[in-house]
Amino acid sequence: MIIDTDIAVIGAGPAGCNAALIAAEYDFSVVVLDEQASPGGQVWREKSPAILNAPETPESVAGESIRNAISQSNVSHLGSVRVWHIERSIDGFVIHYENAGVSISLNCRCLVIATGAREYVQPIPGWTLPGVVGMAGATSIFKQDLIPIGSKMVVSGTGPLAFFVAAEQQRLGGKVAAVVTSNTLLDWIKALPPMLLRPRLLFRGLRWIVALYVNRIPVYWGHTVTRVEGESSVSRVEFKKIGKDWSPQGERRFIDCDCVSLGSGLISAFESFQLAGISLEHRSDVGGWIPKAEQDGQTDVDGCFICGDGAGIRGSLAAQTHGKLAGLSAAEFLGAQINHPINELRREHTRAATFGEAMSKLSIPRPGLTKLTTAQTVVCRCEGITREEIEDEINLGAQSTISVKSGVRVGMGPCGGKFCQTAISDLIAKAKSCPVSEIVPPTARPPLRPVSVNTLAGDFDYSDLPISKPSPL
Ligand SMILES: Cc1cc2nc3c(=O)[nH]c(=O)nc-3n(C[C@H](O)[C@H](O)[C@H](O)COP(=O)(O)OP(=O)(O)OC[C@H]3O[C@@H](n4cnc5c(N)ncnc54)[C@H](O)[C@@H]3O)c2cc1C
Structure with a gap:
């Protein structure tokens, strides 16, 4: 099956949704595809439909608002679909995606890639034991299923996500045995000036930390979990103090727990950009390998624009304005006369990105962590x-x-x-x-996501193969 659209947006997170909504204002047909059932991406993930009522959080409110905006717009949202290949064609791109076991191709004149980030967990002894969950993965479980993980969790990681995970685990009725964070208090004090650009977020983060102290949950600053122990699942973690480059040093200490959430920052999910033919560059300050692009999302592939965390880890606030800029770039590429205040949007994006980059700086692992x-x-x-x-x-x-x-x-x-x-x-x-x-990453190959041979084969049947008649003897 083949369908056509002016603009295809891959990823319905804060970046992709904003790109789609703004581009659709210029009367282009816009399709946004995402493997999640409803828009929201990682940060505004919708709760499971099995949960009828849940207390509001800033994320659930923002998620509802973007889901309403998409459903009231003329953007076509394709949920629960997995893009597995991107090809260039004479007049644009062909997106191949899987929907309920069927592979469908979508032709578009212009493409916006907003596939976001994925988390990085530094491998440590025992990290494959049942009961170990990535910090970002934990937030997905909290938001979607509204349940705590395990009965006694140790959170060990970098940046603000460690405190968010601890706060959510407690809000949902779970126990936190300790927070072990690689950052020192001094790291956080140094990050204060850019954080003051977003005082509301700063105070939210402070509340998470204060709640830990009020509940007498130990916070080990400048430490990391070095080993997860247990027979068939987690029973305790070993942790150590770390040096300036985050090399473990000092005596071994232990905390009993049945679950541990580990995280060493986020990295761009860059393989979709590679498949589209966009060049990569290494930017350690925003998560390592990212696609080369300008502020408004233009790439070195004509008609292909990028936005959000995939373009460098700068957080959800920056992803929203970046999405708008990339959506406008796409509309302009297709000939629209832009009447949005682009310079104002760029300034807003720079402010949000400054905040996001300060958070990334706290989260990005330092070289000593590899010794784990x-x-x-x-x-x-x-x-x-x-x-x-x-x-x-x-x-x-x-x-x-x-x-x-x-x-x-x-x-x-x-x-x-x-x-x-x-x-x-x-x-x-x-x-x-x-x-x-x-160290250049390997070239990307389809499929971007696991896809069954049955899906790829489609209606193909061996009996349909044209077999020429045997030659006369
Ligand atoms: C697991 C995870 C949890 C996170 N939780 C938080 C949090 O709680 N708070 C916070 O501030 N930040 C969180 N972040 C960071 C957060 O993702 C970003 O700051 C923000 O959501 C970026 O928005 P985005 O639109 O760029 O990407 P995202 O929100 O990540 O959206 C990208 C979307 O693309 C879709 N996608 C990717 N590849 C494909 C494909 N091949 N086919 C179909 N769809 C595809 C994904 O399903 C996703 O919905 C999390 C990141 C991750 C990886």
Whole structure:
């Protein structure tokens, strides 16, 4: 099946929704596709329909508002669809997506990619045990299912998300045994000036921290969990003080718990940008490899625009204005006369991005954290490959992400390297004594998401194959 539209937007988070809504104001047909059932993205994820009533949160209110805006607009929202391939065509792009086991192609003249971020968790011994959950993943469970995780959680990670996870776990009736954060109080004090640009958010964050102290929950500043222990599930964590570069040092200490939420910041989900042919650049200040783009989302691929966290981790506030800028760029590309105040939007985006970049600075892992991954730690979870096996391959001469991948199958499992690529690049950079910015990620290959052979085969039947008659003897 093939359908056509002027503008396709991949991703219905704050960035994609705003891009779609503003572009639709210029009378273009706009389709927004997302693998979640309803718009909202990661930060404004909708609660499960099984939950009838729930107390409002700033995220649920913002989510309802964007969902209403989309449903009242002439934007076509395609939910529960997974984009698995992006191709360029003579007059634009072809987006291939899977919907209920059927592969559908969407032709568009112009494309906005707003696929957001994914979380990074530094591999540590025991991180694959049941009971370990990523910090960002934990927020998805909290928002969608409104349940706490485990009965006694340790949160260990970087940036503001650690305190948000602890606050949500408590709000939903769960217990927090401790918060172990790599940041020091001094890191936070240094981040205060840009945070004052958004006092409402700053005070919200302060309330989370004060609540921990009021409830006598220990907060270990400048520490990290170094090992998760347990037979068949989590029973306790080992943690240590860390140095300036976040190398673990000092004595081993332990906290009993049945669940641990780990997080080492977010990274751009850049593989969809790669498939669209956009060049990447390395920007360690906003999460590592990101697509090359201008402030309004223009890329080096004609007719393809990007916005939101995928373009660099700057948070949901910046994603909204970035979405509007990219939507206007798309409309302008298709010939619209723009009558929105672009300069005002750019200023608003710069302010939001300054705040977001300060949060990213707190969240981005420092090099010492890589020392948490021991020789026997599984790095590639899908294929069960340890750090030692990867290092052996590197020592045998595999000096690029692609050669390590073809040598030991890291990143060849269902996640396609989305979870382990950062750790593998760190290991190659260490072996080559070069900055990680020199370790180029592997080329992206379809499918972007796991897709069944049945879906790809569609109506194909072997009996339909034209078989020529045998030649006469
Ligand atoms: C798991 C997770 C949880 C987070 N939780 C929070 C939080 O609680 N608070 C906070 O401030 N920030 C949170 N963040 C950061 C937050 O995502 C961003 O700051 C903000 O949502 C960025 O908006 P965006 O529109 O750029 O991307 P997103 O909101 O991430 O939206 C991107 C959308 O693209 C869709 N998508 C991606 N690839 C495909 C594909 N191939 N096919 C179909 N759809 C696709 C995704 O389903 C998603 O809905 C979280 C990030 C992650 C990864």
